[in-house]
Amino acid sequence: MGKPKRICLLLLRLLALGSTLSAAIVMAASHEEARFFSLSFEAKYTHTPAFKYFVIANAIASVYGFFVLFLPAESLLWRLVLCFDVILTMLLTSSIAAALAVAQIGKNGNSYAGWLPICDQVASYCRQVSGALALGLLGLLVYFLLLLYSLHSLLDPLLLKKT
Amino acid sequence: MGKPKRICLLLLRLLALGSTLSAAIVMAASHEEARFFSLSFEAKYTHTPAFKYFVIANAIASVYGFFVLFLPAESLLWRLVLCFDVILTMLLTSSIAAALAVAQIGKNGNSYAGWLPICDQVASYCRQVSGALALGLLGLLVYFLLLLYSLHSLLDPLLLKKT
Numbered sequence: 001m002g003k004p005k006r007i008c009l010l011l012l013r014l015l016a017l018g019s020t021l022s023a024a025i026v027m028a029a030s031h032e033e034a035r036f037f038s039l040s041f042e043a044k045y046t047h048t049p050a051f052k053y054f055v056i057a058n059a060i061a062s063v064y065g066f067f068v069l070f071l072p073a074e075s076l077l078w079r080l081v082l083c084f085d086v087i088l089t090m091l092l093t094s095s096i097a098a099a100l101a102v103a104q105i106g107k108n109g110n111s112y113a114g115w116l117p118i119c120d121q122v123a124s125y126c127r128q129v130s131g132a133l134a135l136g137l138l139g140l141l142v143y144f145l146l147l148l149y150s151l152h153s154l155l156d157p158l159l160l161k162k163t
Numbered sequence: 164m165g166k167p168k169r170i171c172l173l174l175l176r177l178l179a180l181g182s183t184l185s186a187a188i189v190m191a192a193s194h195e196e197a198r199f200f201s202l203s204f205e206a207k208y209t210h211t212p213a214f215k216y217f218v219i220a221n222a223i224a225s226v227y228g229f230f231v232l233f234l235p236a237e238s239l240l241w242r243l244v245l246c247f248d249v250i251l252t253m254l255l256t257s258s259i260a261a262a263l264a265v266a267q268i269g270k271n272g273n274s275y276a277g278w279l280p281i282c283d284q285v286a287s288y289c290r291q292v293s294g295a296l297a298l299g300l301l302g303l304l305v306y307f308l309l310l311l312y313s314l315h316s317l318l319d320p321l322l323l324k325k326t
Contacts, residue, residue: 047275050264079320086249086310093253094260101213101261105268106276112210113269115278147249154318155242 019139182302
């Protein structure tokens with residue numbers, strides 16, 4: 001593998017690490033206290049199982065992404081890393097899909113089920129959650145690109161090279 | 164690749180096709196009309212974006228799974244199939260995660276957001292959705308196994324063979 005390629009992959013992994021870490025932090029820090037006449041209520045991520053799962057999944061991805069940075073380029077373990085990348089991409093996909101589904105209900109509600117949108121009451125909380133979701137999506141996209149690149153370089157699925 | 168292995172993989176693909184197809188059908192057929200005093204309301208999958216996405220994702224997986232059955236075992240296209248398997252597994256993961264997140268709110272509600280559970284009113288609808296989710300999970304599990312097997316046989320990530 002050439003040096004520019006290796007640096008490019010390292011930068012991608014750094015970007016993925018940054019995205020997942022900041023997604024977890026932004027979601028974990030999202031918080032708003034709203035007042036409704038004399039009632040006060042609090043919106044935070046622990047109130048929604050899907051958001052808790054999002055934080056946990058992105059934290060796991062960050063820890064994994066951190067340790068992979070120190071793996072030497074010549075290591076044969078990169079093949080194992082590809083398998084872990086697949087599992088991690090699935091984990092991130094599921095966490096983002098679940099959080100997006102709940103955020104969609106929070107934004108638009110679901111009139112058939114009688115669930116009212118809550119983003120009008122806790123607008124700043126909703127913005128923080130949206131930011132976390134965008135960061136999570138960026139991280140997922142980078143992992144997906146890394147995965148496609150690994151598969152491409154290891155398997156040559158498009159049969160570009162003559163055998 | 165030996166014949167028993169090939170038959171085993173074919174059976175797994177058949178199982179995956181059966182699961183995703185039946186998951187899409189059960190979810191699309193899920194439907195209940197409930198009466199609440201003089202009010203009557205209807206629960207069906209089109210009322211929830213996450214459930215619509217679930218049906219579409221499983222339908223795509225079924226069409227793909229059907230065509231892959233006819234690919235000859237010697238074809239070099241199996242490497243491309245591995246890439247598509249990765250993408251499909253991600254698609255199924257996201258659809259199931261989103262549907263599960265909404266179903267969880269439907270079952271338990273979310274007291275902080277003021278969303279009431281609806282499964283007491285439309286119990287049979289909830290059972291049908293749960294069945295569809297279980298079938299979808301089975302399909303996802305089979306695709307995940309196929310993926311791990313493909314990666315294992317193509318890459319030998321655990322470095323079991325001497326090079």
